[in-house]
Amino acid sequence: MKSVRVVVVGAGVVGFSTAVCISEAFPSCSVTLVADSFSPHTTSDGAAGIMSAEEFPDIPLERQRCWFKDSSDHLLAIAQSQHSPDAGVILSSGCQLFKEVPANLKPFWSEFVIGFRLMTDEELKRFPEYKFGRAFTTAKCECSSYLPWLEKRFKKAGGLVEKRKVNSLQELSHFDLIVNCSGLGSKTLVGDTQVHPVRGQILKVEAPWLKHFIRDADGKTYIFPGIHSVILGGTRQEGDWRLQVDRGDAESILERCSRLEPSLRKAKVLSEWVGLRPGRRNLRLEREVVRLQDRRVPVVHNYGHGGFGVTLAWGTALDAVGLVRQCLNEIPLQAKL
Amino acid sequence: MRVAVIGAGVIGLSTAQSIYERFHSKVSPLTIEVYADCFTPLTTSDGAAGLWQPYLHDKGNVQETKWNKETFDYLLNCLSSPEAIKMGIFLQSGYNLCTDRLPEPSFKHSVLGFRALTEREIEMFPGYNSGWFNTALMVEGKSYLPWLMDWLKKRGVRFYEKKIESFKTLSEAGADVIINCTGVRSGELQPDPDLKPGRGQILKVDAPWLKHWIITHSPKDGVYNTPYIIPGSRLVTVGGVFQVGNWSEQNNSIDHKCIWENACNLEPSLKHAKIVDDWSGLRPVRSKVRLERETIQSGSSAIEVIHNYGHGGFGLTIHRGCAEEAARLFGQIVEEKGKRPKARL
Numbered sequence: 221m222k223s224v225r226v227v228v229v230g231a232g233v234v235g236f237s238t239a240v241c242i243s244e245a246f247p248s249c250s251v252t253l254v255a256d257s258f259s260p261h262t263t264s265d266g267a268a269g270i271m272s273a274e275e276f277p278d279i280p281l282e283r284q285r286c287w288f289k290d291s292s293d294h295l296l297a298i299a300q301s302q303h304s305p306d307a308g309v310i311l312s313s314g315c316q317l318f319k320e321v322p323a324n325l326k327p328f329w330s331e332f333v334i335g336f337r338l339m340t341d342e343e344l345k346r347f348p349e350y351k352f353g354r355a356f357t358t359a360k361c362e363c364s365s366y367l368p369w370l371e372k373r374f375k376k377a378g379g380l381v382e383k384r385k386v387n388s389l390q391e392l393s394h395f396d397l398i399v400n401c402s403g404l405g406s407k408t409l410v411g412d413t414q415v416h417p418v419r420g421q422i423l424k425v426e427a428p429w430l431k432h433f434i435r436d437a438d439g440k441t442y443i444f445p446g447i448h449s450v451i452l453g454g455t456r457q458e459g460d461w462r463l464q465v466d467r468g469d470a471e472s473i474l475e476r477c478s479r480l481e482p483s484l485r486k487a488k489v490l491s492e493w494v495g496l497r498p499g500r501r502n503l504r505l506e507r508e509v510v511r512l513q514d515r516r517v518p519v520v521h522n523y524g525h526g527g528f529g530v531t532l533a534w535g536t537a538l539d540a541v542g543l544v545r546q547c548l549n550e551i552p553l554q555a556k557l
Numbered sequence: 558m559r560v561a562v563i564g565a566g567v568i569g570l571s572t573a574q575s576i577y578e579r580f581h582s583k584v585s586p587l588t589i590e591v592y593a594d595c596f597t598p599l600t601t602s603d604g605a606a607g608l609w610q611p612y613l614h615d616k617g618n619v620q621e622t623k624w625n626k627e628t629f630d631y632l633l634n635c636l637s638s639p640e641a642i643k644m645g646i647f648l649q650s651g652y653n654l655c656t657d658r659l660p661e662p663s664f665k666h667s668v669l670g671f672r673a674l675t676e677r678e679i680e681m682f683p684g685y686n687s688g689w690f691n692t693a694l695m696v697e698g699k700s701y702l703p704w705l706m707d708w709l710k711k712r713g714v715r716f717y718e719k720k721i722e723s724f725k726t727l728s729e730a731g732a733d734v735i736i737n738c739t740g741v742r743s744g745e746l747q748p749d750p751d752l753k754p755g756r757g758q759i760l761k762v763d764a765p766w767l768k769h770w771i772i773t774h775s776p777k778d779g780v781y782n783t784p785y786i787i788p789g790s791r792l793v794t795v796g797g798v799f800q801v802g803n804w805s806e807q808n809n810s811i812d813h814k815c816i817w818e819n820a821c822n823l824e825p826s827l828k829h830a831k832i833v834d835d836w837s838g839l840r841p842v843r844s845k846v847r848l849e850r851e852t853i854q855s856g857s858s859a860i861e862v863i864h865n866y867g868h869g870g871f872g873l874t875i876h877r878g879c880a881e882e883a884a885r886l887f888g889q890i891v892e893e894k895g896k897r898p899k900a901r902l
Contacts, residue, residue, distance in 0.1 A: 300681055302825035305766045312768055313650045313692075335675055335690055343669050343692070346637075355670055357650075357678075429647040429790040431768045432692075447766045483642050 224249045224548060227392050229409070230401035231255035231381075233264040233363055233529050236370040237537040238401050238522055243377040245541045246548065252395075253374065255402075256385035259367035263403060264529055266422060266495040268444035268451040269361040270312060270433050271295065271531045273329050276502040285328055287535030292332040294534040295359035308365025310447060313357040314433030315339055317350040317480075322437070333358045347480065350436075360433070361530045362446055389519070393512035397547055398519045399540060403498035406523045412504070415524060417496035419460035421469045422453040425487040434480050439527065441476040449490055452477040456527070458499065465492045500524030505536055507543045518547035558584050558891070561727045563746070564738030565593035565716070567602040567698060568865055570705040571876045572736050575884035577712055584891055591709070592727070594720040597702035601740055602872055604759065604838040606787035606794035607645065607697040608770055609874050612780050613653070613662045618845055622663050624878025629667045631877040632694045645700025647790065650692040651770030652678070654685035659774065661689070668693045682823070685773065693770075696873050697789055721746070724853060728860040734890055735862045736883060741841040743866045749847070752867055755840035756803035757781065758812045760820075761792040764830035771823060781870055784819040792833055795820045799870065801842060808835040843867030848879055850886050861890050 226249050228239040235255060243251040259265050273288050275281065298309040313335075330336040339353035347353070371381065386409065392398050400410060407415040427450045435442040444451045455469050470492060478484045503524045510519050522540045525532055562573045573589050581587050597603050609632060611625045635646050652674065653662075665671040669692040679686060706716065721727060724735050724746060739746060741754050765788075773783040781799040788794075798812050813835060821827045847867045853860040865883045868875055 302828060304826040305764070305829050310766045310768065334677055335672070337670070337672060340670055428765070429642060429695075431647070431649045431788070445768065482637065482639065483647070485639070486642050 224396045224551065225394070226251045226397045226399065226544070227395040228253045228399040228401060229255065229386055229392070230403060230405070230523070231258045231367070232262040232401065232403055233267075233361075233367065233533040234403065234522055234525060234536065235401035236367055236374060237533040238399055238540050239379055240370055240374045240377065241534075241537040241541045242399065242544055243374055243379045246544070247378070249548075250380070251378070252380040252382055254382045254384055254386055254392075256383070258383065260364045262363070262367065263495045263497065264363040264367060266420070266493040267363060267530050268422065268442065268446070268453060269363060269366075269530045270435070270444050271333070271358045272435065273528055273531050275328065278502045281328060283539070287532045287539065288329045289332045290535035290538050291532055292329070292359065295361055296334070299359045305447065306365070307369040308362035308447065310360050311357060312360040312433050312445070313355070314435070315343070315353045315355045316435045316437055317347055318352040318437045319350055321352045330356075349479075360444065360446060363530065389510060390512055393515060393517065395517070396551060397544065398510075398517060399544065400519055400521045401523055403523050403525070403529075404496055406498070406504075406521070410521070414500050416459050416499045417461050418499040418526060419455060419457035419462060419494065419496055420453065420527070421455045421466060421473065421492070421494045422451050423470060423473055423492050424449040424451055424490045425484065426450070426490055427484060427487040429483065430481065436480070441473075441480065443477050443481055443484070450487070452484070461496065463494050463496070465494055497527045498524055498529075499526050503532070503536065505539055505543070507547055518550070520544055520547065558586070558733045558894070559588045559731055560590070560734050560736065560887070561732035562589065562591045562736040562738060563593065563721050563727070564740060564866075565591055565596045565702075565706070566600040566738065566740055567702060567705075567872050567876045568740065568868060568879065569593065569736070569738035570702060570709065571880040572738055572865055572883045573709055573714055574705060575877075575880035576736070576887050577709070577714065579884045579888065580891065581712070589709070589714045590717060590732075591714060592717045592719050592721050594718070596716070596718065597706065598699050600698070600702065601838045601840070602698040602702060604757075604836045605698050605873055606759070606785075606796070607695045607789060607873060608649070608787050609694040609696060610772070611662070611664050611871050611874050613659060613774055615663045621846060621875060624875045624882065625664060625871070626667045627878035627881065628875055629694060632696055636694070640704070643700065644704045645695070645697035645790070647695050648692055649695050649768070649770055649788065650690065651772070652682070652688055652690055654682050654688040654771065654773045656685055656773075656775045658687050659776070665689070665691070695789065698873065700790075701873075724860050724862055725855050728855065728858070733861065733894070734887060735860065736887075737862055737864045738866060740866055740868075741839040743841070743864075749843075751843050753801050753842045754804050755842035755869060756798065756800040756805060756837065757796060757840055757870070758798050758808060758816065758835070758837045760795040760813065760816060760832050761834035761836070762795055762827065762830040762832050764788070764793045764827060766826065767793055767824070773823065784816070784823045786820055786824055786827070793830070795827070799840070804839065806837050806839060808837050840870045841867050841872075842869045846875070846879065848882055850889070863887060
């Protein structure tokens with residue numbers, strides 16, 4: 221009996237997480253990952269990688285909680301293990317600051333991070349422009365290490381990797397099941413007009429004395445210490461396709477971050493980077509059947525994670541495995557001969 | 558007035574600073590000289606990891622608790638100054654782990670965000686069943702001491718690399734007040750049976766993925782005789798031992814092995830870390846800090862001495878509070894000398 225041939229499109233954090241989960245869940249399937257860009261050239265590589273989440277408006281909250289919890293448990297387990305430096309996943313403590321007290325004091329993800337609590341008045345004194353804050357410990361995932369680590373794990377499970385640009389699903393008609401993790405690429409790959417770029421620019425600086433992350437709840441200003449550098453961000457420019465570094469943005473980021481953490485004024489800038497988050501009103505995680513050539517091929521979509529790719533990759537990958545399982549159960553027997 | 562400070566560790570330098578700050582405009586001329594047989598980066602203060610944290614139990618020593626808190630508040634204030642990085646001051650959070658349930662430490666009110674560990678956090682550390690999490694300050698000796706020396710030099714304080722044999726030598730050379738900050742070797746200037754070395758040995762490793770300090774506590778093993786891991790601004794300090802009465806400043810390979818194995822058990826990812834350095838130092842251990850005046854009669858003259866030594870494993874933690882107290886004692890001497898009729902014309 222020929223094994224079922226699965227293809228995963230996309231080599232970012234969602235693509236590789238999904239590919240690993242599928243190849244480990246279905247060892248008898250042949251899984252190939254195809255993408256035009258690999259680490260360190262994916263959107264995920266520039267991501268600061270600190271878990272954070274916002275609610276998608278139209279997806280049941282319980283499902284989103286599940287995604288966050290599964291991702292968090294997975295990353296925290298790596299962070300606490302001996303694999304931490306190799307995988308680029310570390311424990312990171314810090315705070316999220318609000319200029320106005322939020323309506324929801326405890327967000328849906330508060331029980332899934334470690335040691336979640338409200339900041340004390342004494343702690344808030346350091347941030348005079350802010351009235352409220354949350355402190356917690358979470359995982360930081362550096363994709364420039366994590367993606368190669370996932371790739372090793374994928375290959376160990378028998379996965380195959382192919383570097384090639386896929387312009388349409390028609391090019392994948394020789395597979396039995398397609399898993400689409402092409403992020404922003406879905407705009408052209410599957411004609412999804414809802415997908416749009418949300419441009420983000422960051423700076424990498426040398427500031428090894430910074431041990432905590434600090435994040436403004438508006439999502440635009442953040443300081444995320446990593447293994448070898450500190451990431452300063454950022455911007456959230458909807459519909460902006462520019463991949464070049466913008467000097468005005470760079471100055472604004474440095475200024476905003478230095479206001480939060482004055483010692484940054486002495487930090488040496490190591491590099492700058494721009495990425496386009498795959499924005500969508502709701503993350504698309506569902507299956508459909510598509511007509512390719514003269515076959516009906518099941519497709520599982522897992523894209524549109526916006527700025528929460530690292531945060532939700534593993535959880536959505538596990539969810540996608542469930543959808544893949546449903547597809548596999550429905551593949552008619554004759555197709556497998 | 559001529560002040561001679563003996564000792565250039567964190568205690569000597571910070572005491573010189575406090576005296577200058579408080580009296581340079583009140584006493585004229587005020588000459589401050591620092592004498593020491595070793596300077597940064599070779600002092601005991603330089604080897605310390607640099608975490609502000611008193612011992613878990615203050616033994617009811619209210620004064621020391623007060624000085625610790627004063628130091629924390631002072632360092633927290635320095636944090637917002639543009640000099641903070643040069644001073645080696647930054648915030649870092651971490652875990653205090655206990656093998657038994659222990660009462661909360663007195664420093665819980667000084668540090669930021671002090672709280673008990675959650676169940677999930679306790680599970681992160683097999684072998685420990687309780688503990689606390691808080692944000693504390695780091696003050697790295699290797700940056701702080703050079704910064705202090707710079708600060709003092711800019712204000713005219715002179716430094717002399719010289720081993721002082723007796724208080725009398727300095728007094729005869731013209732010092733009006735002697736500040737004794739000689740740490741573990743104070744016994745050489747004046748015998749003190751209460752002062753003993755508390756030998757410590759540490760490893761410095763390259764493990765930049767670690768962002769929290771972890772200190773373990775076991776009442777039966779004694780303070781700092783169980784593993785601790787304290788990331789610094791460049792390297793991670795791994796310890797520890799606390800061997801009272803051991804004067805050896807040589808690195809011991811058995812201690813090294815023991816420290817390394819225990820630390821790797823505590824933090825599995827350490828096995829990937831490169832060990833960069835070994836260091837041993839002698840903590841100046843005493844039942845309590847000796848911070849007091851002493852007027853030593855020498856023939857017909859009186860030698861004014863202020864003792865400020867015996868800070869054990871919490872020198873960096875307590876330094877500012879003690880320096881300010883020493884300056885206050887100095888103020889008493891200034892006042893007394895002012896009231897005395899002028900003996901010399």
